[in-house]
Ligand SMILES: Nc1ncnc2c1ncn2[C@@H]1O[C@H](COP(=O)(O)OP(=O)(O)OP(=O)(O)O)[C@@H](O)[C@H]1O
């Protein structure tokens with residue numbers, strides 16, 4: 001039986017899609033079968049992060065509304081045998097989709113695949129409730145900015161209300177000098193604001209932005225500090 005991870009944030013642009021792509025690629029590198037679902041309906045991004053934008057035929061909306069079968073909407077990555085992406089629909093949900101639809105989809109995927117990763121929309125509205133419906137554990141991606149941290153804490157409370165007990169925080173876009181000079185909240189303050197355990201810290205690095213533009217998850221290149229960092233974060237989450 002597989003496990004479903006929700007990747008969420010309160011504020012937009014914190015790095016959810018970047019994290020979902022690289023966490024998924026790290027799990028696939030270890031020989032796991034992985035499906036990453038883009039639930040940011042109306043703002044499809046995930047396919048681009050894998051360079052799979054020309055392979056999208058059916059999307060998650062088609063699956064949830066029964067237009068196609070699950071397998072028809074799974075786009076196989078070019079580099080891994082068992083890494084699949086399901087694209088978000090180009091239009092937003094008009095209220096047709098219910099959390100029950102999503103729960104059923106997650107149950108079915110868990111029967112076949114080792115890990116299901118859900119790239120959620122930012123915020124705490126209906127899109128989050130839909131994305132979270134079949135989730136086992138949540139990873140909150142935030143940044144060292146007070147607004148992002150407050151939104152992450154608000155999101156964390158919502159996730160708890162939705163019954164997700166196992167939650168982790170990943171702090172992304174960290175610039176160490178800004179923290180040490182007092183221009184950004186320090187790690188100790190951040191861990192006081194956020195209740196779930198910190199699974200890892202990812203530095204701000206323009207190579208991450210370049211890799212997302214190239215459609216190649218950065219962890220594919222072995223031996224970089226970013227790839228090693230993702231390995232550690234993945235270990236912490238899996239072994240928690
Ligand atoms: N650690 C990092 N260093 C540098 N750039 C980063 C880092 N993480 C993410 N980015 C860049 O920040 C931008 C936003 O990242 P991403 O799309 O993953 O955020 P998101 O949380 O999914 O956004 P949205 O809320 O719009 O879905 C992208 O241009 C990405 O390349």
Ligand SMILES: [Mg+2]
Pocket residue numbers: 016017018040045119
């Ligand atoms: Mg995104």
